[in-house]
Amino acid sequence: MTEIIAYTLMGIGILFDFIGCLGLIRLPDLYNRLHASIKCVTFGTCGIMLGVFVKHGFSDIGIKALVCALFLLLTAPVSAHAISRAAHLAGVKPWEKTVCDHYEKDK
Amino acid sequence: MRFLRWFLGLVIVVAVVYLNFRMELSPMMRAINLLIPSCFMCLWRIYKGPTPADRIVALDIIGILIIGFCGILSIFSNRVFYIEIAIAWALQSFIATIALAKFLEGKDFDD
Numbered sequence: 001m002t003e004i005i006a007y008t009l010m011g012i013g014i015l016f017d018f019i020g021c022l023g024l025i026r027l028p029d030l031y032n033r034l035h036a037s038i039k040c041v042t043f044g045t046c047g048i049m050l051g052v053f054v055k056h057g058f059s060d061i062g063i064k065a066l067v068c069a070l071f072l073l074l075t076a077p078v079s080a081h082a083i084s085r086a087a088h089l090a091g092v093k094p095w096e097k098t099v100c101d102h103y104e105k106d107k
Numbered sequence: 108m109r110f111l112r113w114f115l116g117l118v119i120v121v122a123v124v125y126l127n128f129r130m131e132l133s134p135m136m137r138a139i140n141l142l143i144p145s146c147f148m149c150l151w152r153i154y155k156g157p158t159p160a161d162r163i164v165a166l167d168i169i170g171i172l173i174i175g176f177c178g179i180l181s182i183f184s185n186r187v188f189y190i191e192i193a194i195a196w197a198l199q200s201f202i203a204t205i206a207l208a209k210f211l212e213g214k215d216f217d218d
Contacts, residue, residue, distance in 0.1 A: 007134075010182060014141050017175055021145035022120065024152055024168060030160050033152075037168050045171050048178040052190070055182055064190040065178065071197055072174070079167060079204040086212035087160035 006055035013047025029095035041076035135183040146172055163207045170200030
């Protein structure tokens with residue numbers, strides 16, 4: 001039963017990785033691409049790591065996988081925010097069909 | 108032309124997924140064969156990206172995919188050192204992304 005749950009989590013994680021990278025080459029804009037590709041982190045690779053944890057239980061492999069998933073969940077939004085803020089300050093323009101840009105208005 | 112490019116991409120994606128589940132492969136190779144085209148998509152974005160920020164995003168996602176490779180290898184081979192490589196790579200990738208973002212912003216590290 002635990003192996004079925006582990007392999008299901010791993011399959012969902014791989015599917016999220018694939019779809020996130022598809023969005024990375026398909027979407028028209030830096031900010032849209034960032035929005036699509038951070039899904040690779042928060043459910044893709046963290047899903048694979050949770051699959052490792054479910055398969056191996058509380059052994060050394062499982063605990064280390066859980067630590068790795070927690071670290072990814074903590075650091076992925078920080079790096080995404082840093083990249084988008086730096087790109088906006090460096091002058092990357094949004095797509096021409098963008099509805100609103102409050103950060104530009106507040107400056 | 109736009110419809111043609113869209114249709115070509117759809118055909119390539121459906122062919123990769125269909126051949127991956129049609130051929131006689133082990134489950135580990137089926138898992139890895141879906142991650143290798145993702146790496147090639149990121150490499151295409153690094154080659155083609157119009158701004159430097161696109162290249163930074165794609166480099167970050169390649170690091171994340173390598174962590175996924177290490178997780179899959181440790182599921183199927185029951186070795187512990189793949190997870191240690193994954194933790195070290197996560198730390199290194201985070202530091203590299205923050206440093207590249209600060210470099211793009213054009214300021215020092217302490218403000």
